[in-house]
Amino acid sequence: MHKVLVGGEWRPAARPAGSFNALDPETGKNLPGAYPVSTWPDLRDALEAGAAAADGLADIGPGPIADFLEAFAGKLEERRDELARTAHLETALPLEPRLRTVEFPRMADQLRQAARACRDRSWCRATIDSGLNIRSKLGPLGGPVVVLGPNNFPFAFNAAAGGDFAAALAAGNPVIAKANPGHPETTRLLAEAAWEALQGTSLPRSAVQLLYHFGPEDGLKLVSHPLVGATAFTGSRAAGLKIKQAADRAGKPVYVEMSSANPVFILPGALRERAEAIVGELAGSCLLAGGQMCTKPGLAVLVDDAAGRQFTAAVKAAFESAGPGILLGPKVLQGLKEASARLDRSGAELVTGGREPGGPGFRFLPTLFRLPGAAFLHDPAAFQVESFGTLTLLVLARDAAEMAEIASRLEGHLTGTVYSHSGGADDAAYAALEPRLRRKVGRLLNDRMPTGVAVSPAMNHGGPFPATGHPGFTAVGLPAAMTRFAALHSYDNVRPGRLPAELRDENPTGRMWRLVDGEWTQKSL
C-alpha cells in the first residue's frame, strides 16, 4: 500500500479504513497500486504539522517560497513523460496533445506564474495611509489550505500541483492536498516531486502534505477544523454543498467550484451569418475531453425558426459522427445517466444519444436534448442540471425577447456566451440580453466558446452561486486567485521596525506596486 505524505515524511497511513485502486477508464479494470483510505489520525497529524508549517512559512518570506515553486516546476519537467503516461493511464485523456503538450506545460507555467507573483509581492495590495500611519496588506491565513482536486484535470487542477496549490503556497500557506481518487498515482508522483523540491529549501517540511482519500465525515471534520486555514474544492455540486456548509458553519473560508451549464446564446443574425461555423464551435466545445470540462456548454439558446431547426439537426449530426467519448470514471457515467433521465422526466426531447454504447470501460453517447423556450421558462431549475460530459440542451425560444427572458431566469454559472452578427444586426437583441446575463455569470464571452480558460490576471473562473460559493473570487488567474487564501492584516501605529517588509517606508523590491495615500506607486515613501 502506498504511503501518505504527512509531517514531511512518506509514512504508512496510520490506521487506514481500507484501500482503493485507480481504474483504467478504457476497460473499467483496476490499475496496479493500492492507496490508503486515511482516517482521522492521518488527518489530525496533517493538520497539526500543517499548522506548524504555517508558522514557519510566515517567517521565511516570499523568496524561498518562490524558489520552491520554481524548483518544483523544474522537477516536474524532468518527469514529464512519466507523468503524462501515468495521467493518460488513469484518466484516458489523450496523451497528445492534451496531457503532454497542453495541460502539463500549463501546470508548470502556473507554478512559475505563482512564483513570480509571490516574489513580486504586489498581489498583497499593500495599502499605506501615511497621515494616520495605518498600513494594511493581505497576509497568510495562519493555517494549512486543504485542496480537494477534481477528476478532470490531473495536472492543471491537481491538488498537489495545480492552480489552487500554487495560489495557496504563493500566498504563504501550507497545503494539505487530497488526491482525486481517479488519478492517485499521478498525484503521488506530483507530490513526490514537490517533496524532492522542498528538500533543498528553507521551507517547513510540512509545507506540502498528501492524503489520497478519506471518508466524507472525516472530510467535513477536516474543512471545519480550528487549525485549518481555508479549503478549495472543485467537483460535484452535491459534495461541494456539503463541504461549503461544514466550513461555513465553522467560519472557515471555503471556495467551491461546483457546477455550471455555461449557457450559450446564439442570436438570429449570427445564425444567418455563420451557422455552420457556430455548429462546429459548439460541437467541438461540447465534445472536448468527452465534455468533462467545467466550462462545457450544457445549455444553448437560439430562436425556433427554420435556421434554428437546421442548427439543431447539424449539431445532432456532429454529435453522432463523433462517437462516444471515454469517461473519467464510473461516477461521470452515472451522472450522465441521471442527468439524461432527469431531463427526460422534465419533458425535454432527446435528439440523440442518451445511453451507453456498450463496450468496456466508461462510455456514453454524446447527448443532445431540445426544449421549447416556454417550457424552460415554466421551470428553469429543472433544466439547468449538472451534466458533466457531452450532454447539451438546446432551448428553442420564440424570439430574441424570449431569449433575454431565459437569461433572466438563469442560476449562477461560470460563463455566459453570446454569438451575434458581426455587422451589428443583433445589437438591439444583445443590448437587451447582456445586462440579464452579466449578473448571472463570472465570465461573459462574445463569439467564442467558453471551454478555454486562459491563465490571465483578468480571468474569472468563478461566478454566482451555485457555480461557486462567492461571486467575488476566481480560481484561475494570477495573482487574483491568491487573494482567496489571505486575510486582511491592518497595522495601526505599529513601530516601523516591526512592520512586514511590504509595509515599511522603503519599497522592499523597488518594483512592488503599493497603494500609498490613494495612488498606486512603485516608489518608497
Add this chain to the structure above:
Amino acid sequence: MHKVLVGGEWRPAARPAGSFNALDPETGKNLPGAYPVSTWPDLRDALEAGAAAADGLADIGPGPIADFLEAFAGKLEERRDELARTAHLETALPLEPRLRTVEFPRMADQLRQAARACRDRSWCRATIDSGLNIRSKLGPLGGPVVVLGPNNFPFAFNAAAGGDFAAALAAGNPVIAKANPGHPETTRLLAEAAWEALQGTSLPRSAVQLLYHFGPEDGLKLVSHPLVGATAFTGSRAAGLKIKQAADRAGKPVYVEMSSANPVFILPGALRERAEAIVGELAGSCLLAGGQMCTKPGLAVLVDDAAGRQFTAAVKAAFESAGPGILLGPKVLQGLKEASARLDRSGAELVTGGREPGGPGFRFLPTLFRLPGAAFLHDPAAFQVESFGTLTLLVLARDAAEMAEIASRLEGHLTGTVYSHSGGADDAAYAALEPRLRRKVGRLLNDRMPTGVAVSPAMNHGGPFPATGHPGFTAVGLPAAMTRFAALHSYDNVRPGRLPAELRDENPTGRMWRLVDGEWTQKSL
C-alpha cells in the same frame, strides 16, 4: 403608525404583525411614535422593487450615484441638530461631543468618501490583459443589499446612512435598510433625507428602502432570497450566526460583524515605564460610550507581579470612580448580566461591578474581572465571552512567555493590541507574541487602544471568525469596504463598444487606476 419606505414611496406597512416604540434609555420608558413590525408582504415588495432598482443602477453609471451620496450628505447637514437631538433621545449617547460633533460628521464624511470612490472608479480593480483581450472588474451584485444596522452607532453605522449603506450604494447596489429597533426615529429621519436627495436624481426610486423591524423568520427568508444581492449585519453573535447560516446556505454573500474581545497585551517593560498612562488609556477605552463599542477591550493580559497587581487596583479605582454608564437598551443590560454570570461560573474573580446600580433606565456598573493565565489556558473559550458594555477581564499571566501562549489560544477578534517599552526592553517578548496574535486579529495596534476606528483605506474593521464571517474583508475604510458588495465580472473577447467604460481602451476619467498588463496605470491603452 409610521410608514415604511418601499418601492419609492412612504406607505403604511402592508400587514404589520404589530408595532413597537423606542425606549428612552435614561428612564426605560416608551418614547412617542409607533413603528410597524413588517411581515413578508413588505419584505417581498422591497425585494422586488430592489431587484428592479439594481437594473436601473447598473445602467446609470457612477456619476449620478456619487451625486446622490453627496446630495444626501448635504441634506443630512441641514438637519444636523434635529438628528443629533433625536439620536441622543433614543440612545442616551452624549449629544456633545459624541453625536453632534464626532459621529455625525463621520457619517457625512463617509458618504462623501464613498461618492469620491464611486466617481474615481479605481475601487473596481479594472484589470486588462491586452494580449488575450480578457478584461475584468468588480461590478454590482445584481440585487439589493440588505443592511441590518447595530444599536451603538445611530449615525456612522446606521443602516440608512452609515458605512455599509454608503459602500453598497457606491458599489452600484440598491439598499434595503432595516432600522435598529433602538433608534427607529433617527433612522426614519435619515431615510427621509435619503428619499429627498433621491428625488433630484436619475437613480431608481427604490435605490433606498426602509423597514423598521420584522420577525426573525422573515429576516432569514430575506437574506437568503434569490433576489437579494448580499447582506451586511453588525450586532450580536447569536443573531449574526443565524443570519450567516441562512445566507450561506443560499449561497448569498453575507458579512457579519459579530463580536470581539479586542485583547490588549501589556508587556512588562511598558508597565514599568508608564503604568499610570496605560491605566488611563485602558480605562478610558473600556468606559467610552458605556463600553458599547465593537472594539472595546474585553480582555487585557499582563504579568502577575507587583506591577500587574498594582495595575489591577488602579483600573478598579478608575472603573469605580467613573460610575455606571447608561446603556442603549434592555438587551445590552441583559447581555452584561449574562456575561458577568458566565465569567463568574467559569471561575473568574470579580474585582468590581458585576451588578446594576439601581435607578431608572438601563445601567450597569463598570465591571472588572481577573483570572490567572493558567486558568485562561485551561479553557480559553470560556473567557472570550461577548461582553458589550464596560466589562473587562484582566488575565494575569506567569510571565511574558505565558502571555504569548495566551495569544495562541485566542479566537478571532477585530483587534489585538500590544503595549511595549519604548526603549526596546520588551522587544524579545514582542517578537514571540506578535506572530501568534497577528493571525487572530484584523487590526494589530502598538501602544494605542483599539476603540478608535479611523475611516482609512488601510483600516481593517474585520477579522477572523467569530469576529466576522470572513477574514478578507473590512466593514470600515473606503474603497476597501465596497468590494464586499461586488461580483467579479470578466469580459472575454467582448467587442470594444460593448465593454463597460472602465474596461475600454480609453481611461474613462483619465485618472482612474487600472491594472494593465501587470502595471497599475492611469493611462489609456
